[in-house]
Amino acid sequence: MVDLGPVPAGRRWLARLTFLAALAAVLLVLAGAGIRASIGLLLVSVIGMAVMLAAGWWFLTHRGVVRWASAVVAVAAPVTVLIAYARASLIWVVVLFGLLWVGTVAAGRAALRHTRDHRPDEFDTPPPARPFLIMNPRSGGGKVGRFELDSRARKLGATVYLLGGSGGQEDVAAVARRAVADGADLLGVAGGDGTQALVAAVAAECGVPFMVVSAGTRNHFAMDLGLDRADPSACLDALNDGVELRIDLGRVGDRVFVNNASFGAYATIVQSPAYRDDKTGTTLELLPDLLTGHRGPVLRVTAGSLTLLGPQAVLVSNNPYGLDDVAGLGRRYRLNGGELGMLAVHVRGAADAASLVFGGRPGTITRAGATTIEIDSDTGSLPVGVDGEALIMPTPVRCTISPGALRVRVPRRRPGVPAPPPELDWTRLRHLALGRG
Template structure:
């Protein structure tokens, strides 16, 4: 969407801002009206729904009599929810949710690209001898289905498909030895990290082509994850920026390293094919009453000896709404690691954690902590520790030492790429969002 020469947002964005603000006010009006006219039914509907969710998850992570008791309480809450007199409470809640959805959707159009602070970039010419490595197994064959190899040739890049059993790092090193001046990778985040490390070691620019399952790195670089072929344009006339990398015991990661519950689940056979079922099957052992975390690490203030059930160390801090989605990062050039830890009391905290997770407010869970650091060490009483490095399962002997590599990787991006991660493009909190929308409505840029 073209911006006006004077920097003022175009009319369509101002209209979107007006619709977004109006829909948000209408949602609040519906909720307030419902509380005034039907306070008992509405409050009971919310409380009973929370009771069903909390009891269900409490039953999931417990064994024996406590699990039966939790399931029974959840069943009673579900019956009472169904028998709640009248349907107006549900209808009003659904109406408010629908209006909030309209507000969020139009806000994306209204805010445009005003909020992200543009990274430092420089324009660069086409690659002279670019090489694109392809993993045909990543993302259920995205590279093959999208004909990325053939399309890469259109930008002057030589495609190299990873063969069965071949070592990706060795293939990348051979490409460098063969004269590659730009290295690209079409695959998942684990593959991106390996090739990015090779490019970093040789001082070569790197092209990220999202051809995996989640493609978090591509998303936070501002690439369109639904258009892997579009990323190939970075082999032509492109823009270049520097981003950070993270390291754990000598292994580079582009996104994050998980320890604790998530890392243990990733190692379970069949996890990738049936994630929800695997998590449900494993939670009783991982968060049950007999489970005890053996991870130890210094907190943000330095003293050692803390323990946690979930530890997430990331290449740049995430803005997390849910642990399951790993959120998004506002920037990849801050020069620091992000650390998130979650401590769960099995007897009390699981329902509250689940509620916070489902509502997208995991940061409000009492056992949640987050901070940034340039280096981080995790100890454990176990001889080996399960990790998930950019989603790939791994086992390492403790202590695990993490550190950041600020500005270590040169990344080439297509000039027309969106250029901002979801976290950078979205304001923090309702108050800032409304303020940004009001600025657009008044004809000013969203960022004040």
């Protein structure tokens, strides 16, 4: 082992605190319950967890009476474990063990915190002279009206186009192109991620900056840009006191995506006509066939030198999602890495489903990064969810990334993107505790 020299005293003591808290948690259980009782209660806990996860798998892969009986068992299993601890008068041990373990993880992550800054560079540019904002009054449950985004934007000199005024489905990309042809020097969107992707493609194509107002339901793209999701009106500060970022754009076929393109189980669910009106009910209805392999095309994925056959779900993202995110529904800690992220899930039974709770066991989750990812199948076309929008694309479907293709104008003062939480690497923690890098 090479000694990399001294490390800051604060991080060294945090690493030592990690081991002390973990040791205290183990000693607490042994002292509080005794060795024999501890082993018995540990077995009860393991069995309860196994029953709960197996019942959860049956809930997802069956319908009717079996599904709801499984739901009852999934709830009853942890309750039974708690009753066992309560009868042994050891609830306090469970609570203290949980608190000590939370402290262990917090101290360990603090000791291993990232010191590199992955935030994209900010560029000072003059405010736009003729900004054009497209707003969807229905998005996010009516945030445009609730936060008076249209009137506020007009007071700041922007032209506002409200979707839905002409009736029917509007061509958002055509509206954006017409605005640029008429002299707009910034395009912005207050709406969902799908609408943002369409307008971002036009902004990149025309070489004008793009602006996001967090008026959608989930605001994934806004979150990864470090914008204020609680107050969409704060995003409008970019019009008069903003900076520009250069970020990447993903492409699937001839479509741009700002977040991700999904294939397999999730994409099939999004294709259902009932999905828009009843997302939960539609998902529960389709999951049994999708997870047990009785429905949907067999996927073949190529990401660089990696080839996968038969994953149930594949998510290709504009830059990788954090390692702490199994479903690809969390945060990307950078948008300027010049690389697509790929997450594929193989679920072959209850054991695989159970392992997903803890990050997946080998063969269940595959992660990769590449500049080009290709998804093929035994069919001539595939359902694809592009930033939540349902499409059908001919196979093979090719995903690429365009580094730095999009100029995004954001407020100078904004919440920002936190540093990614480090993995709890016990070897590194041991080196830190001993005063080595």
